[in-house]
Amino acid sequence: MNLQADFALTVAAVILTFIILWSIRKLVKPSKQRPFLPPGPLGLPIVGYLPFLRKDLHHQFTELAGKYGPIYKLWIGNKLCTVISSPSLIKEVVRDHDKIFANRDITVAARVGSYGFNDIAWSPYGSQWRNLRKLFVREMLSNTNLAASYNLRKDEVRKAVQEIYSNSGTPIDICELALKIDLNVIINLIWGGKIQGMRRDRILADLLPVIAEMLDLLLKPNISDYFPVLARFDIQGVEKKMTTLVQRVDVITEDTINERMKNASEKSEAETTKKDGRTDFLQILVDLMSINEKHR
Known part of the structure; x- marks a missing residue:
């Protein structure tokens, strides 16, 4: 059916x-x-x-x-x-009335997948969203970071073209290939070059199907979104499935995050900056967390 x-x-x-x-x-x-x-x-x-x-x-x-x-x-x-x-x-x-229409539609899948609308994509317009956007634009979309990641993006596209060419004559899932490219780039931007080889391939292999399922749930019509009174029953199981997927993402990424936090105090700023002049996003977040803890 x-x-x-x-x-x-x-x-x-x-x-x-x-x-x-x-x-x-x-x-x-x-x-x-x-x-x-x-x-x-x-x-x-x-x-x-x-x-x-x-x-x-x-x-x-x-x-x-x-x-x-x-x-x-x-x-x-x-x-x-x-x-x-x-x-x-x-x-x-x-454009003219962007602030009025800035908030996205609230769905069960988005609420669970964004940890209660706490990310830049789903956070409602306000001080929290402005702070997230400021951090994202300043660190991820700065001229230095964009220039430093140019070769990475180019290499990933080249690999994808080569993969398509080598599989000529056989069906190719372009959506899956595009998602794989995006994840490769995102992993490098977030975790930098510290994850390589088999470990990187394993993380990518684990994340790819999970992210694909999460995107599917975000796009799936859910009766709880149209009739909130039924949300508590989770008739289609969307909330339960998304909760399981979020937990799987946490398990996949937890070791890397804990390892970085453990080593953060032992390394200087120069050691956490890559040779190309770009600091990966995870290190930026760890540094911000350390600064906030010092000012408490």
Whole structure:
């Protein structure tokens, strides 16, 4: 049974219960003035427009934009979604009013995978996100680090091209290959050149399937995201699966992190800086932690 069919059956299983609860809520709760919202297609009670979504969402959204205009709304479960398709409106959202629309959609998989929205990708806009961004831009995206990692990125792309060429005539999973390139680059940027040879290959081999599963869960439709009242039941097991994957990542990376923290006090700054002038990101975080502990 494919993912769409499984998700549809799960939704159908709770529709009757929600229709009853929704009807009772409407009868008991006094009506309020509705906020001014853009037009959009009508949906069903409780589930909204969810049952009518097709696989070719980009085509369907284009058709709806032709009917309702460059901005329209969709109710998916109890979530109100606004779709924009005009370049001028997109400019308003992503540039002119970026702070208003900066936060990402909250999902169960993202909450667990980001340790409670504590990373730069999922952290809500605020002082914590600004500090994370400042650290990331200053250390990871500085001219020195970008120039120092140029040869690394070039070598990884060259290896990928050679792998494709050597396997000509046989099917190749480009997504898996791209993920492998990204992980290789990220491991080098985070841990530097201190992990090499068989140890590096083992870590990469362990991380690759775990990260692939985590990405799959992040993209997987989850009924708990559209009906938060059901989140406690974890009907599709997304929260449980993501928790297990996060624990596996912790196990894979724990030894390297503990080893670096143990040796941090024994090495000088010059020893933790690579010959190319770049300090790996893990060392930067360890140094910051040491500074914070000294000022407590």
